[in-house]
Amino acid sequence: MITFENVSKQFTGSEGTFTAVKDVSFEVQKGDIYGVIGFSGAGKSTLIRTVNLLEEPSSGKVYVNGRDMMTLSADELRKERKKIGMVFQHFNLCESKTVFENVAIPLRLSKTSKKDIQPRVKELLQFVGLGDKSDHYPDQLSGGQKQRVGIARALATSPEILLCDEATSALDPDTTQSILDLLKRVNREFNITILIITHEMQVIRDICDYVTVMENGEMIESGSVFDLFSRPKAKTTRNFVNAVMQDQLPASVINMIHKEGKSNRLYRILFEGDEAGQPVLSQVSKQYHLDFNILHGQITELQDQPFGNLIVEFIGEENNIQQAVEHIGNRLTVSEVNINERD
Structure with a gap:
């Protein structure tokens, strides 16, 4: 055209x-x-x-x-x-x-x-x-x-x-x-x-x-x-x-993470389409014996379909966290968040 x-x-x-x-x-x-x-x-x-x-x-x-x-x-x-x-x-x-x-x-x-x-x-x-x-x-x-x-x-x-x-x-x-x-x-x-x-x-x-x-x-x-x-x-x-999207962590949350030493267990998870309505975090937390803490995120709509962007802290054994991240990665887009690398 x-x-x-x-x-x-x-x-x-x-x-x-x-x-x-x-x-x-x-x-x-x-x-x-x-x-x-x-x-x-x-x-x-x-x-x-x-x-x-x-x-x-x-x-x-x-x-x-x-x-x-x-x-x-x-x-x-x-x-x-x-x-x-x-x-x-x-x-x-x-x-x-x-x-x-x-x-x-x-x-x-x-x-x-x-x-x-x-x-x-x-x-x-x-x-x-x-x-x-x-x-x-x-x-x-x-x-x-x-x-x-x-x-x-x-x-x-x-x-x-x-x-x-x-x-x-x-x-x-x-x-x-x-x-x-x-x-x-x-x-x-x-x-x-x-x-x-x-x-x-x-x-x-x-x-x-x-x-x-x-x-x-x-x-x-x-x-x-x-x-x-x-x-x-x-x-x-x-x-x-x-x-x-306001998808960056607020400074107050970053300061709290630094104080508590949790920066190596933060992940960004993108929920797309029908997956935005699925209890993925709840499922993996039960399966891998983890707790999770949603630090930041929202769900919006792109091209008439839901799109969620969450930053999540996983709490538990390191091996279980890695297995949970791999599990989530088979269904959703997941990446580690390094709060020391800011644009």
């Missing part, structure tokens, strides 16, 4: 050449909700704007539906852009136009007949939950309502792809969740592929199927959301995951 092939983008100014994106390659399949995450300056906004050539790559290729976007004529590019909707961080609404008129803008630009505009806009406003706001102006709306207008406008021409540029970063947490739920409906009901960029790992967790992590213009890690949350490799990815 969307393929980035060794994409780089440089900008030249009075202070020289700056590389915003460097040699990025990944693919977004049709029907995916794909996230790109990074801190400010990571290059993610520049990258997403190469999809519809709002930014033309300095090198590399961008393919949409198998077509090299950089080889298209001006007329062909206009036609392709109609298939790509865009949702912006700060809504980009025309303050002097009503909600209806804002949503109708792309339809009028594409020369849709007046008789077809009315029912299409009405349908979209009902879909985004603003059927009663048609005659309102943007300054009469909340931030979440403005973003719903932006989503309705992006859907007006029935696109195949929706690009979301920090679409929730200007919203409070509750409103963010409602917008993410709406985007999931867009993906599910219209089968629209969504590429979303964000600096919020919670957004990635709650909505995305796959994710690419960027830093200083480069792709540092990529894969399914489940894999990146359960087995992050890069330090930046681990920091993003920790911000959501």
Whole structure:
């Protein structure tokens, strides 16, 4: 659906050449909700704007539906852009136009007949939950309502792809969740592929199927959301995951462990899918005559399935502990925790 092939983008100014994106390659399949995450300056906004050539790559290729976007004529590019909707961080609404008129803008630009505009806009406003706001102006709306207008406008021409540029970063947490739920409906009901960029790992967790992590213009890690949350490799990815999962031991607990000399019996156990509901710790403690102490952890949901992340202290004979860890490792992901190695 969307393929980035060794994409780089440089900008030249009075202070020289700056590389915003460097040699990025990944693919977004049709029907995916794909996230790109990074801190400010990571290059993610520049990258997403190469999809519809709002930014033309300095090198590399961008393919949409198998077509090299950089080889298209001006007329062909206009036609392709109609298939790509865009949702912006700060809504980009025309303050002097009503909600209806804002949503109708792309339809009028594409020369849709007046008789077809009315029912299409009405349908979209009902879909985004603003059927009663048609005659309102943007300054009469909340931030979440403005973003719903932006989503309705992006859907007006029935696109195949929706690009979301920090679409929730200007919203409070509750409103963010409602917008993410709406985007999931867009993906599910219209089968629209969504590429979303964000600096919020919670957004990635709650909505995305796959994710690419960027830093200083480069792709540092990529894969399914489940894999990146359960087995992050890069330090930046681990920091993003920790911000959501809070899977590091608090300092007070570490101090207590040091005082009691228990640091060689700590293990991280990842519970995935159906296993999250199984009494694994209780079973092994009985079988191997151990006590256990859950020091930290939580259960959340990734891609509609449970995911648990626990840090556990085992208490008992060393040989029994090792057998219990091996037993758990046959069913779950388990690793020793070294509290002296902190990121």
